[in-house]
Amino acid sequence: MNGKKVLFVSSELVPYLPENPVSLMSYEAPRMVNSNGGQIRIFMPRYGNINERRHQLHEVIRLSGMNLVINDMDMPLIIKVASIPKERIQVYFIDNDEYFKRKATFADADGNLFPDNDERAIFFAKGVVETVKKLNWAPDIIHVHGWMASMLPLYLRKYYGDEPLFADSKIVTSVYGKGFEGELDTAMIDKISFDGIDKEEIKAISTPDYNNLLKIAVDHSDAVILAAEDLSEDLVNHINSLSKPVLPYVPLQEAEEAYTNFYNQEVLKID
Numbered sequence: 001m002n003g004k005k006v007l008f009v010s011s012e013l014v015p016y017l018p019e020n021p022v023s024l025m026s027y028e029a030p031r032m033v034n035s036n037g038g039q040i041r042i043f044m045p046r047y048g049n050i051n052e053r054r055h056q057l058h059e060v061i062r063l064s065g066m067n068l069v070i071n072d073m074d075m076p077l078i079i080k081v082a083s084i085p086k087e088r089i090q091v092y093f094i095d096n097d098e099y100f101k102r103k104a105t106f107a108d109a110d111g112n113l114f115p116d117n118d119e120r121a122i123f124f125a126k127g128v129v130e131t132v133k134k135l136n137w138a139p140d141i142i143h144v145h146g147w148m149a150s151m152l153p154l155y156l157r158k159y160y161g162d163e164p165l166f167a168d169s170k171i172v173t174s175v176y177g178k179g180f181e182g183e184l185d186t187a188m189i190d191k192i193s194f195d196g197i198d199k200e201e202i203k204a205i206s207t208p209d210y211n212n213l214l215k216i217a218v219d220h221s222d223a224v225i226l227a228a229e230d231l232s233e234d235l236v237n238h239i240n241s242l243s244k245p246v247l248p249y250v251p252l253q254e255a256e257e258a259y260t261n262f263y264n265q266e267v268l269k270i271d
Contacts, residue, residue: 001038001260004268006030007139007169008042009128011146011179013091015084016050017105022146022176025227025255029143029174031087032256033263041137043128045120045148046080046093048103057082057093063134068126070119071191075099077127094127106148106180113180117148118188118208122195125151129160138165141267143172144221147179150213151192153220158197170267173221175214175235177228184208211235218242223267225259245270 010026017023030040046057063079078095094100099120107113114120129152132139144152153171160166185191188208193199204212204219215238218224223245226236239246245266250258 001033001036001263005039005139006033007142008040009144009149009152010044011148013044016055021228026145028255029259030089032259034089036260042091044093045124046095046100047105048101055082063131066130068123070123071194075123079131092131094124096123099123113182115185118184118191121148121151122191124148125155128152133165139169141170141172141263144217145174147210147213150217153217157220158201159195170270171221172223172225172267173217174225174227175231177230179210222270
């Protein structure tokens with residue numbers, strides 16, 4: 001990985017949110033690349049339950065200030081950064097008061113999914129790409145973790161398909177176990193097609209449940225990592241039908257060697 005640039009885009013990340021399979025691997029994978037000579041950037045949403053004072057988040061004025069259009073609405077983009085001290089890893093946070101100020105991640109106190117989770121996912125995807133463009137940092141690999149990041153492969157390939165900064169970037173999506181029950185807003189397909197993306201490309205999310213969001217992500221990725229043992233048969237069958245490089249599930253203690261080999265021997269060699 002020496003000198004290679006890897007962009008990690010994640011729904012969750014320790015130490016900013018509680019530990020779970022997504023947040024833990026979203027920390028461990030960048031740490032692995034960092035320790036093997038790679039260059040990294042990490043992006044995640046700035047949920048309102050992240051303690052900004054404790055983690056010393058601060059706004060980056062030169063990266064903030066633009067508006068992103070989400071379903072014909074102008075939504076201000078705010079960028080904050082913080083560092084994971086012991087690893088010397090910098091994390092970029094995508095923020096917007098309308099979408100991320102509430103003191104929770106994906107659901108309310110009663111466990112009900114936030115009704116705008118679909119728009120939050122679209123905003124997050126666009127916000128990441130626009131910020132990386134401002135940084136003028138061309139990643140060799142873009143590694144996606146968690147369902148809130150699942151729109152990134154689609155938007156990179158279809159909405160930002162002519163963006164030269166990402167022309168040679170390879171997209172890897174890690175697929176985890178069930179991320180949420182139920183569905184997001186059924187109008188999600190219309191909100192994405194508003195951005196000029198053909199509904200045929202995204203017909204799976206006419207039913208926007210967890211499996212279908214991940215299907216859209218892997219459809220527009222170059223390679224896939226199975227990050228859990230308990231994936232649904234439907235999702236596994238879909239992944240296996242795509243003829244793309246797939247890294248089978250490996251436990252955390254074996255991940256460094258497996259991920260590094262997969263990046264080097266499979267992902268970076270995709271034509």
